[in-house]
Amino acid sequence: MSRPLGRLTGIFKGIADGTKPLNQDIPVQSKDEIGELIVSFNQMARHLYEAHEAMRKQTETLKTIFEGISDPLALIRPDCTVELTNNAYREWMAKGIRAVFKEKCNPESCDPDTICPVCFIKRLKDEKRPISEYWEDEEGRHYYIHLYPVFDDRGEVIKAVHYVKDITERRQVEEQMRIAEKLVAIGQLSAGLAHEINNPLGGIRLCFNNLISTEMNGEARQKHIEVINTGLQKIQDIIRQLLDFSKQTELVMKPESVNNMIDNVLRLTEYILTKKGIRVIKDLGDNIPEIMADRNKMEQVFLNIILNAIQAMDGSQGTLSIKTLIENGRCCISITDTGPGIPQDILPRIFDPFFTTKPVGEGTGLGLSVSKSIVEQHKGEIKVITSEKGTTFTVELPVRQ
Numbered sequence: 001m002s003r004p005l006g007r008l009t010g011i012f013k014g015i016a017d018g019t020k021p022l023n024q025d026i027p028v029q030s031k032d033e034i035g036e037l038i039v040s041f042n043q044m045a046r047h048l049y050e051a052h053e054a055m056r057k058q059t060e061t062l063k064t065i066f067e068g069i070s071d072p073l074a075l076i077r078p079d080c081t082v083e084l085t086n087n088a089y090r091e092w093m094a095k096g097i098r099a100v101f102k103e104k105c106n107p108e109s110c111d112p113d114t115i116c117p118v119c120f121i122k123r124l125k126d127e128k129r130p131i132s133e134y135w136e137d138e139e140g141r142h143y144y145i146h147l148y149p150v151f152d153d154r155g156e157v158i159k160a161v162h163y164v165k166d167i168t169e170r171r172q173v174e175e176q177m178r179i180a181e182k183l184v185a186i187g188q189l190s191a192g193l194a195h196e197i198n199n200p201l202g203g204i205r206l207c208f209n210n211l212i213s214t215e216m217n218g219e220a221r222q223k224h225i226e227v228i229n230t231g232l233q234k235i236q237d238i239i240r241q242l243l244d245f246s247k248q249t250e251l252v253m254k255p256e257s258v259n260n261m262i263d264n265v266l267r268l269t270e271y272i273l274t275k276k277g278i279r280v281i282k283d284l285g286d287n288i289p290e291i292m293a294d295r296n297k298m299e300q301v302f303l304n305i306i307l308n309a310i311q312a313m314d315g316s317q318g319t320l321s322i323k324t325l326i327e328n329g330r331c332c333i334s335i336t337d338t339g340p341g342i343p344q345d346i347l348p349r350i351f352d353p354f355f356t357t358k359p360v361g362e363g364t365g366l367g368l369s370v371s372k373s374i375v376e377q378h379k380g381e382i383k384v385i386t387s388e389k390g391t392t393f394t395v396e397l398p399v400r401q
């Protein structure tokens with residue numbers, strides 16, 4: 001009796017310390033209680049083995065997924081030490097990229113110039129909700145940094161999933177889209193610009209011919225020279241405006257008057273508006289405070305919306321109404337046309353890049369997507385209301401604090 005039991009205990013110990021496999025049946029040598037015990041044990045061991053295998057496979061799949069994610073991903077403990085990392089995260093750690101946690105971050109040495117992991121974890125513990133931060137490093141790379149809380153049964157944050165997305169390329173594409181859109185807008189304005197340059201040029205030529213071919217007294221001469229000078233000045237202004245507009249610039253935020261920006265854009269579009277017989281109704285508020293804005297970029301937004309309005313009213317001699325006012329502490333600029341409106345089925349897509357209903361060569365479909373991104377960079381919103389009687393685009397911008 002004691003010998004088979006002793007042998008059995010030996011096998012159990014071997015399984016427990018991992019020296020004997022779970023999936024090997026113990027031979028049944030007798031038909032007594034010990035034999036039955038071995039049969040039940042074999043059954044239990046088989047179940048255990050299967051469960052163990054399923055768990056191992058599941059862990060392996062999860063690990064493959066975790067490692068296969070090409071963006072850095074890690075599990076962080078509340079004391080700012082790193083518990084688990086994927087390959088991309090480890091590579092970033094090795095390169096010393098500051099968007100990721102170091103293996104252990106020192107709560108004493110909080111660096112205010114970078115996304116401080118310590119403060120980040122502190123905020124996560126307090127706020128108990130996912131945190132996302134945009135961050136640009138000293139080499140000019142752009143990141144989106146996410147921290148997702150992992151809770152225990154009592155709702156306390158016990159860990160954090162750290163996910164980092166390098167959005168540098170996306171930012172570059174967006175910037176290129178902005179430039180492309182500017183060039184398209186310039187193309188659309190070219191008829192008006194040619195006209196604006198041609199007008200003073202006509203005067204210059206006439207005065208120049210008079211000067212060289214006619215005898216004239218000092219006063220007449222002076223007048224002619226003045227006309228030439230003013231004309232050249234005007235051309236220079238137009239070209240400077242164009243160059244300003246097409247320059248690839250970072251946001252330059254300054255206190256600016258929205259009404260001035262509208263007037264500038266209307267000056268640029270005056271020629272097309274008159275040519276198409278479009279009436280303009282301006283209702284610009286008197287007491288609009290200056291807002292912090294990049295004048296060039298915001299003017300591009302108004303220009304895109306006005307060009308769309310003009311195109312929507314093509315051939316219908318409509319009315320373009322522009323209104324500026326302060327509402328709920330925000331500066332609102334509404335641009336309304338009397339065009340046919342935007343069909344409901346395409347409305348959700350008008351802000352998508354490259355979405356256009358215009359024939360090839362007439363629209364690139366970038367105008368509104370670029371405008372939206374500029375307005376969002378200004379922490380504002382762009383809204384649209386449309387019916388078959390016309391469309392209103394409203395840009396809402398925060399008033400300067």
Ligand SMILES: Nc1ncnc2c1ncn2[C@@H]1O[C@H](COP(=O)(O)OP(=O)(O)OP(=O)(O)O)[C@@H](O)[C@H]1O
Binds near residue numbers: 309312337350351
């Ligand atoms: N005021 C409007 N009235 C009617 N439809 C409009 C109006 N504004 C925009 N849309 C619709 O939204 C689409 C997208 O506009 P968006 O300005 O982004 O591109 P686009 O004008 O087609 O081309 P782009 O501005 O790049 O030359 C337009 O093609 C048009 O169908």
Ligand SMILES: [Mg+2]
Binds near residue numbers: 304
């Ligand atoms: Mg457009």
